[in-house]
Amino acid sequence: MLAARAGLVRRRADAGPSLTAHERAELRGQCGYAVQLAKEATHTLFTASGPPRSSGSSVTSRASRRTP
Numbered sequence: 001m002l003a004a005r006a007g008l009v010r011r012r013a014d015a016g017p018s019l020t021a022h023e024r025a026e027l028r029g030q031c032g033y034a035v036q037l038a039k040e041a042t043h044t045l046f047t048a049s050g051p052p053r054s055s056g057s058s059v060t061s062r063a064s065r066r067t068p
Contacts, residue, residue, distance in 0.1 A: 005030055 005027050012019055019027065 008023065009019070009027070
């Protein structure tokens with residue numbers, strides 16, 4: 001989804017004219033949607049992994065500490 005829009009941004013950057021207001025709004029909406037999907041997937045994986053072990057050494061536990 002975002003890869004298709006990246007081509008448009010790249011072509012515009014090479015050609016010189018900036019994106020139209022409609023194109024910028026569309027791109028922001030698609031980026032926001034992609035981020036929301038990634039957050040939901042991360043949440044699903046984290047909750048599916050179960051409670052953290054007492055040592056806190058599980059992969060998801062370490063990853064969650066690094067995520068802002």
